[in-house]
Amino acid sequence: MNTTRQLHDLGQSLWLDNITREILDNGTLRRYIDEFSVTGLTSNPTIFDEAIGNSGAYDAAIHAKTAAGKSGEALFMELALEDLRRAADLFRPVFDATAGVDGWVSMEVSPLLASDTQGSIDAALRIHAQAARANLFVKIPGTPEGLPAIEESIYAGVPVNVTLLFSREHYLAAAEAYLRGIERRIAAGRDPKVASVASLFISRWDKAVADKVPAELRNRLGIAIGGRTYCAYRELLASPRWNKLAEAGAIPQRLLWASTGTKDPNASDTLYVEALAAPDTIGTMPEKTLHALSDHGSVRGAMAADGGDAEAVLAQFAHAGVDVDALAVQLQSEGAASFVKSWTQLLQRIADKRAALADANA
Template identity: 60%
Template sequence: MKMTQKLHELRQSLWLDNISKEMLDKGILKRYIEEFSITGLTSNPTIFDHAIAHSHFYDRSIVELSSQGMEAEELFFELAMDDLRRAADLFRPIHDQTSCRDGWVSLEVSPLLAYDAEKTLFEAKRLYEAFQRPNLYIKIPGTKEGLPAIEEAIFEGIPINVTLLFTPEHYKEAAEAYMRGLERRLAKGLPLDVVSSVASLFVSRWDKATMHVVPENLKNQLGIAIAKKTYKFYRDLLDSDRWNILAQKKANPQLLLWASTGTKDPQASDILYVKNLIAPDTINTMPEETLLAFADHGQIGAILPRDGADADVVLSEFCQHGVDYQALGERLQKEGAEAFVNSWKDLLNSLQQKSSLLKTV
């Protein structure tokens, strides 16, 4: 049995953090589903910027859509949704077989809306309705401004991938928003089993941020410690009386998703965050190179303990070296939102340049 399949045996889903028209046209994604047990994927502006700017696979579509008057964001979303619909159709059998628990693709609202709840909600509804497939998560940042939009989207039945979560406390806030949305549906007599969500905790950026400020023995440990502590919060919530009331009404759990699981330190294992973050009822979405590395020389480490194991001890050690994880987590979330904005602007600029260039050909 392949290592990627073993993760599924341990009730962890394996998703790909990548998509491109080339991957679809050449059958690469289909092969990953068949050979590596990939059951979903995530996308972001950086991924699409790379795919569009560094290939000719989108040229014909850009020419056709531009001739219809599309430009900027409208042009991008049309291109992105075409790719994601094709991917969603590949995952649809998995989606149906798992009763909507797996087989999802994700599309992000404009990062420019990260701090505007009303516009975020409007855009989430628009994109989900336009997509015309059931297995699409709309990605909304778990910022303080994004949380009301997440709650309202869940209440209105829109599947949400809560992104840009860094601390265990960020996760708890996202979970609260999800449950409030479900509880409002319950109060209105609306079905709960048609709503779904994942909460995406970013992992590797912790270690990149502390790489040069902690001693050698603490390098590449903070992200995993944060994940362990968050996993404890996750299991505690699923065991709570509040959740059990919703579960009895057929509510779907908001699955915890490990994001940013590509190793940033060239001296560390290229599967560091895969082998150390194996946990039941979670998802690991990984870059393509990490997937291929795990398929080639993957290792199954110890399953994450339900109680968080040594997470608090490790966090205390970092604190002794001047790392306040709460403050750092807030900084990382802010920087993450800013990075997505920059990627978004780069993406739209790439589209404009390519569109202008193709018109002259």
């Protein structure tokens, strides 16, 4: 049995961490669904920057939208949502078969809004309406300013993918925002069934400490953070507070493993996806990791609900001088800055292409 199928049988969804117009046009995404059990995908500014910048697949659309008076962020939003609607339609049978648990795609609010609560709320509502797909998440960063935007968006009925989470504490803050939004909906007599996922970034931890810890601790921090967070996730799902919401018809905010591509060339290319095999979670992965998993990956069972040896491993990192709380803040800040950089570069690429296409068609 294919390893990707085994993960599904274990209770984990597999989502592609990529989207391009080319994999939609040439049938690659359809093949991933059929052959690799892919049941959703995520996108971010870096993914779209690479897709649009390194391909001519968007040129005709950019030229046509330019002629229609579109530019900048509005033009990009149309390009991105055209791709994501097509992907959402491919995943719609899964979405329907799982009653909305699986079969999702994601679109990010502008990273420039990471510190703008009201701007994020307004953007989430706008993207949700413009996308016009029931199975599209709006991605909002789990920054301090993003948390109230997440709560308000959930209350408004917007499905949210909480991104840029790096620790158990980040996850619990995102979960709290989700729970408050659902509780407010119930108090207002609204349908409590609003979907959400909480995306925990894994591999960036190990990259950050690669040259700061003993060899025996390399490539172990991200997995330990994942184990600690998974324990908190299972505890929340067993809590009286959650059970009360579930009885009212709410659905769990699922934990999603993000940034699962191995950064260390000396480590296994399936390191993270194998270690983070866990029921009721989502494993996202880039195409390279998806192919590696299918080719030579193995599923050795589910990770421990109590986090296994996560706390013991984290104690070793503390002894080695790693302050995981401070590093989590640093990684979230760097992640937000990285997306701003990609966003700015993306809009510049589109502007350059607009100008080049205008000259070519003059």
